[in-house]
Amino acid sequence: MHTEPLDFSGKVVLITGGATGIGRAAAVAFADRGARLIIGDVNEAQGRLTVGLAQSRGAEALFVPTDVSKEGDVVALVEAAVGTYGQLDCAFNNAGVATEPTPLHEMDERLFDQVVAVDLKGVFLCLKHELAHMTRNGGGAIVNTASVAGLVPEPGMSNYVAAKHGVLGLTKAAGLDYAAWGIRVNAVAPGWVETPMTSAVENVPGLRQFLCAGSPMHRPARPEEIAGTVLYLCSDYASYITGQTFIVDGGQSVRGLFPGSPPRSTATSAGPGQGAAR
Ligand SMILES: NC(=O)c1ccc[n+]([C@@H]2O[C@H](COP(=O)([O-])OP(=O)(O)OC[C@H]3O[C@@H](n4cnc5c(N)ncnc54)[C@H](O)[C@@H]3O)[C@@H](O)[C@H]2O)c1
Numbered sequence: 001m002h003t004e005p006l007d008f009s010g011k012v013v014l015i016t017g018g019a020t021g022i023g024r025a026a027a028v029a030f031a032d033r034g035a036r037l038i039i040g041d042v043n044e045a046q047g048r049l050t051v052g053l054a055q056s057r058g059a060e061a062l063f064v065p066t067d068v069s070k071e072g073d074v075v076a077l078v079e080a081a082v083g084t085y086g087q088l089d090c091a092f093n094n095a096g097v098a099t100e101p102t103p104l105h106e107m108d109e110r111l112f113d114q115v116v117a118v119d120l121k122g123v124f125l126c127l128k129h130e131l132a133h134m135t136r137n138g139g140g141a142i143v144n145t146a147s148v149a150g151l152v153p154e155p156g157m158s159n160y161v162a163a164k165h166g167v168l169g170l171t172k173a174a175g176l177d178y179a180a181w182g183i184r185v186n187a188v189a190p191g192w193v194e195t196p197m198t199s200a201v202e203n204v205p206g207l208r209q210f211l212c213a214g215s216p217m218h219r220p221a222r223p224e225e226i227a228g229t230v231l232y233l234c235s236d237y238a239s240y241i242t243g244q245t246f247i248v249d250g251g252q253s254v255r256g257l258f259p260g261s262p263p264r265s266t267a268t269s270a271g272p273g274q275g276a277a278r
Contacts, residue, residue: 005236009034012085013234014077016068016126017095019046021195022145024053025223026092026230031059033231036085040066040077041095060085068095068122078129088133090234093126094145098197101156112159119163120170127174131183139182141234144171146187148249164189168245175243184242186233191249192220216251 013030017023018039024046027037031054039054039061041047047063054061064080066073081088096119099111123144134140149157150164167187174185192198192211198220201207212218229248232238247253 006231007033008090008231008234010036011089012036012038012081012087014038014040014081014088014091014130016040016066016077016091016093016122017145018050018092019043020050021197022190022193022223022226022230023092023094024050026094026227027054027061028057029224029227029231030054030090031057031061035059035090037061038077038081038084039063040068040073042067066095068093068126069117071125074122074125074129078133082133087137088130089140091126091130091140091142092145092230092234093123093130093142095122096145096147096197098157098160101154103156104158107159112162115159116163116166119160120166123167123170127170127185131174131178131181134183135178135181140184141238142174142183142185143230143233144185144187146171146189146245148189148191148247148253150187150189150245151247152253171245172243179242184233184238186238186241186243187245188226188229188233189245189247189249190221190226191215191247191252193223193226194220195223214252214255216255219250221248221250 008030013035015023015027015037018027019041027039027050030037037054037059039047039050044065051061051063062084064077066077068074078088097115099115102111130142144167146167147164149161150168153161171185171187178185192215201211226248229246233246
């Protein structure tokens with residue numbers, strides 16, 4: 001029988017950081033494709049709104065207040081998924097925080113610990129308890145949210161850069177160790193996405209224009225554009241992919257050392273709308 005790989009009917013999908021932004025967009029996309037959802041987040045009000053959105057699209061959905069940096073909370077989240085739905089098929093470990101850019105030599109120890117606790121240890125704790133369940137139940141698919149900051153540093157973000165590099169390492173390690181169990185573990189690495197995490201961009205005059213100018217597509221991603229890759233990686237279309245990181249950044253990380261077009265001796269190939277007609 002042919003089944004549509006992006007049909008998640010009957011599948012149970014756990015999402016952390018599902019209250020807003022990328023996590024909410026993923027929740028809605030999974031709900032539209034028949035998944036049963038469990039959302040874990042520290043933001044209870046917005047998390048329950050995501051659950052309402054999923055339910056309004058006909059999906060079963062549940063919210064569990066969860067701080068991913070606390071092992072007891074993560075245990076309770078996974079147990080709630082299995083207890084409520086009887087299984088756990090997919091997980092999107094997406095909860096994350098970032099702090100104001102701060103030079104490393106001025107970074108308070110607390111700021112470092114705060115980001116590492118959520119963005120790196122949180123992913124470790126989620127993996128640990130999701131994998132424990134999936135090894136007993138014949139497989140699964142997991143996606144962790146990293147960042148392009150997990151591949152190339154962003155200025156002043158040493159805590160976040162270190163944590164996101166760690167997420168790539170955890171993804172490779174878990175991908176390798178659990179491939180034989182039928183569990184695939186991958187990561188998505190977004191560039192600039194328009195979410196509450198990046199809303200402060202609007203407070204700095206000229207920053208949005210600066211960032212757009214540095215983006216080959218001249219715009220941030222919409223959260224839905226990250227969610228699409230998450231669904232793909234959780235689906236059977238990606239059945240031979242594990243331990244990998246998928247960059248979703250509108251081409252930003254392939255700009256090279258000298259962004260933009262170099263001066264040329266002729267007027268050809270200058271860019272969109274400027275090249276010679278062919
Ligand atoms: N927005 C971007 O430009 C961008 C770029 C690359 C990576 N990311 C990553 O994407 C992920 C989602 O971020 P977003 O952009 O959607 O921002 P967001 O702020 O909308 O979402 C982050 C979510 O994580 C939740 N959260 C924070 N601390 C938590 C904790 N301790 N336990 C559980 N939940 C917690 C928040 O309440 C929120 O719902 C993060 O991991 C972030 O680092 C974002």
